[in-house]
Amino acid sequence: MSLSPEQVQKIAHLARLELKPEQEGAYARQLSDILEMVGALARADTERIAPMAHPLDMVQRLRADVVTDPVGAEGRAAFQAIAPAVQDGLYLVPKVIE
């Protein structure tokens, strides 16, 4: 499995990563190496084997449907204090709708 620089750019777009043009070649080579290594999986016989998503045989725990906020009433202020740009309790981003 060998990826072209164009395929790498497409994957980067899906992952919302901006790559510098000079990174493309190295990434194409390295990602191809990794995919070649994981290609060994194809040889394993997995007929009738159920996929395993998780090591523990457990079901999702449920809790009472009540508000819990470990940070407390000051939660919004505490969380927004670490945001790059906020105003009036809102997160600022570049204009989304013209």
Add this chain to the structure above:
Amino acid sequence: MSAGTRGPGAGSGEALHRLSIRQLAEGLRARRFSSRELAQHFLQRIEAHDKTLNSFVTVTAERALAQAAAADARLAQGAGGPLTGIPIAQKDIFCTQGVKTSCGSRMLDSYVAPYDATIVRKLHAEAGAVMLGKCNMDEFAMGSSNETSWYGPVRNPWDLERVPGGSSGGSVAAVAAGLAPAATATDTGGSIRQPAALTGLTGIKPTYGRVSRYGMVAFASSLDQAGVVAHSAEDAAYVLQAMAGFDPLDSTSVDRPVDDYCAALDRPIEGLRIGLPKEYFAEGLDPACRAAIETAIGQFERLGARICEIRLPHAPLSVPTYYVVAPAEASSNLARYDGVRYGHRADGARTLEELYKKSRGEGFGAEVQRRIMIGTYVLSHGYYDAYYLKAQKVRRLIYDDFKRAFETVDLVVGPTAQNVAFKLGDKLDDPVAMYLNDIYTIAANLAGIPALSIPCGFVNGLPVGLQLMGNFFDEARLLNAAHQYQLATDWHLRRPHGFE
């Protein structure tokens, strides 16, 4: 030495960093030294040695002294537990309210969590341990050499030209050099055990679900587990005892009583059945490391353990399975870094998409970007079945191998790594070569079982690690076996030259 004037910490030259946690706790109770003196001693060692090692991202001297003062007050009242007043270091992956949590990434260089991770609360607020600082690590715990950190590589105290292993490279370097008695760490594919092996330490990755992941920056959520690195199994038992347990804030935390790890240490291991998987001694294992491992296995036999050959036929597929499952989960977990709510935000983006792309392009280093892209690829339309679903099926085969093995043995033994620590820069441009560092450790994460690494010898002056893997929730037995081995050997007492 400590700045105080009383007790052996200050005057007689007793090296406080050579004492075990039990000895430190006894010394505190006997008033031979105070927690404040202990904290000062280790802070001074950090000051003296960490410019060389780079094992800390943040040193929290003020907080340490305040916590030590509180511990001294508790001890003076005859209160507190075995960790009260004992300094430890935290891997910089655990959220600490009011102290930066970088996860080794430029993305989180300015991130100060508004809350504490559960294990931070348990260790400090509840058990009374003193936090010395936050340890360097591979970026987002992705790496096996601690060279992917935004804060630069960590050096191995046994040879400063070599890596300490990763991703918990800062945690192990700090403990191996005597800058902290113990440190927290995390293990997604070997990030506790491989660095412990490369620095001559004892490191335990508990059963998945045994220690809360709340407040631990996520990498691969079905594999991540927090644990400890320390000099001995006994030290590790004390710290793990305080960390383990059910946490309603972690949806995969297991509601089950925690065994008494310390009480189990002294049991004889007569009759313990230890399985030797052929697959762990195949091509690739350095012959000198192999010899050290085999000598250690002989020691277990002399202690009364029964060694028998077992098969883990799918073990060779661990690395390929992991490099589908872990990147897939990472690509999903790391989607949260958007430059909007917290973390790095790029300047000059004109659209929201550009903001995401630029912030993530600048904020993540190369290894993290590689894994996000592999994960994105194996989850994308047309490849999901061939890679992701296939890997999940092989994961089941690996799990079944262990289930079968534990029907006939109590523990599984093998090497932790193929070789001793390698030189800085040696594997940096070859991700696949780097990934093979975890060839013996990954299976335990895929299966979810507990495993530990203990020092078992030296090759060319560099430590070799022996790995023991146990059945689900059998941490007590693992620590017990490791402790019995350490009562009969002294590898865990060796210290690197220049850091004695």
